[in-house]
Amino acid sequence: MYLSRWNPARDLISISDEMNRLVDTVFGDRARETSLFKGSWSPAVDISEDDDNFYLNFELPGMTKEDVKVRYEEGLLTVTGEKRAQKExxxxxxxxxxxxxxxxxxxxxxxxxxxxxxxxxxxxxxxLTITLPKAEEVKPKEIEVKIK
Known part of the structure; x- marks a missing residue:
């Protein structure tokens, strides 16, 4: 008998594939283009920081800067946009x-x-790279420790 370690991610991928097949079977191959599925995508974002800034890097292939808007209001940063489908x-x-x-x-x-x-x-x-500068009071400061 062969034993293998259980990988929960494999089950999730399998479930996702089955759901896609079910949608394609019930609604047709192009179902994900209908209004039920349109606008349901979300671009990947990496968030990082260094001593001076926070950074948000969004993957937006096929888009231009004219397709994207960035708004900051009362502590909330919002990025909106639209990726247009190619003409078929x-x-x-x-x-x-x-x-x-x-x-x-x-x-x-x-x-x-x-x-x-x-x-x-x-x-x-x-x-799209958004840079959020840190205020001076939160930047790390080096303090010399004197040993007596």
Whole structure:
């Protein structure tokens, strides 16, 4: 008998695949393009920090800076946008469409210890980078410990 370690992620992936097959079977292969599924995508974001700033890096392939809006209000940073679907060629028979399209909105509660007037956003090669500068009082300070 062969024993293998149980991997819960494998079960989740299997369930996700089964759900996709069920949706495709019941509603047709293009079901995820209908209004039921449109706008349900959410871009991936990495959040990091160094001594001076917090950073949010959004993956937005196929989008331009004109497709994205960044708003900061009362401690809430909100990024909205829309990824438009490519025009379909009616002569092509699609077997599977996995790319996501539609509107998205992501909001993040921002620590009060940032300098909101200096928030910066930069869009380059499909990546939106938002820089949130830390206020001086929260930056790490080195304190010399004297040993007696």
């Amino acid at each position: 060629d009616k002569d092509i028979n699609y077997h599977r469409i996995e790319r996501s399209y539609g509107r998205f909105e992501r909001s993040f509660r921002v620590p009060s210890r940032i300098v909101s007037e200096k928030i910066d956003a930069n869009f380059n090669n499909g990546v």
